[in-house]
Structures are given as structure tokens and as C-alpha cells.
Amino acid sequence: MxxxxxxxxxFVSILAASCGKELDEVNINPNATENAQPDYLLTAAIKNT
Structure with missing residues (x-):
């Protein structure tokens, strides 16, 4: 026992130690903008209708 x-x-302590803050940066798109300008949000929708 x-x-x-x-x-x-x-096993649990190894699992807890293996998690890190690096996982937050894995799924970040480097080409995406952080703040979209409101003027450009609907330009494609307005242009194509």
C-alpha cells in the first residue's frame, strides 16, 4: 500500500511539474492583429454585397 x-x-508531482507557462504561447498566430480597427471590420462584407 x-x-x-x-x-x-x-506520478502526480511529475505531471504537475511538467506543466509550464510555455503552453500559453503555442497556439498564437503571429500574423493576427491584436487590436482590429473598426473601420476595416466590415469592408469585405460591404464590398461583396
């Missing part, structure tokens, strides 16, 4: 508890504790 002690060995099982030790293995589970070690």
Missing part, C-alpha cells in the same frame, strides 16, 4: 501511494504521489 505504501509503494502504491508513493508511485501515485511521484
Amino acid at each position: 505504501k509503494n502504491k501511494f508513493l508511485y501515485i504521489t511521484a
